[in-house]
Amino acid sequence: DAGVTQSPTHLIKTRGQQVTLRCSPKSGHDTVSWYQQALGQGPQFIFQYYEEEERQRGNFPDRFSGHQFPNYSSELNVNALLLGDSALYLCASSPTGGGSQHFGDGTRLSIL
């Protein structure tokens, strides 16, 4: 039973570029959440997708957008990258109705 998978593992971009990160949820899970963990901080909630809709959003600018596909997989897009976007991006999935969120290994994004 595959858990949450994220790709790519690492990514290096320059300021102003755009990036897309991908996540496949754990089998049986239909809700996907994205978190950003900057150095020395706990993970910060970006947004959550359910039934292909953004259900709730954290305090992140519109440069951060996402999408959920019919198979429940999800993408996180970040436009106009800033140095401060350098972080570990975690995807978590959960089943309808809640319960533990299961996390992927994350994508390490470095902005030069």
Next chain:
Amino acid sequence: ILNVEQSPQSLHVQEGDSTNFTCSFPSSNFYALHWYRWETAKSPEALFVMTLNGDEKKKGRISATLNTKEGYSYLYIKGSQPEDSATYLCAFMRGGLGSTLGRLYFGRGTQLTVWP
């Protein structure tokens, strides 16, 4: 701003020592408190989901307690082993009118190192 605080920030203990950490969270609009264990280069692993005041959960040598009225949870590790070395994260889930479940508010974690 919703604050979840964890202490200590880091902890170094000898193999066999017992240890505990604290997670503080808002005492209002409580829905659930999650504990995760996060080893380097791996994904965070769910340890406990706690929902009721006075809850006590146990998994092997690790246990946790919950006090929702005063807004804190303790995580205990009995007889620490080197393989317990990890960052332990707690995360608060808010309930109440207008809340949408699912968003986790994380603390910064307690980094535990167990020396052989």
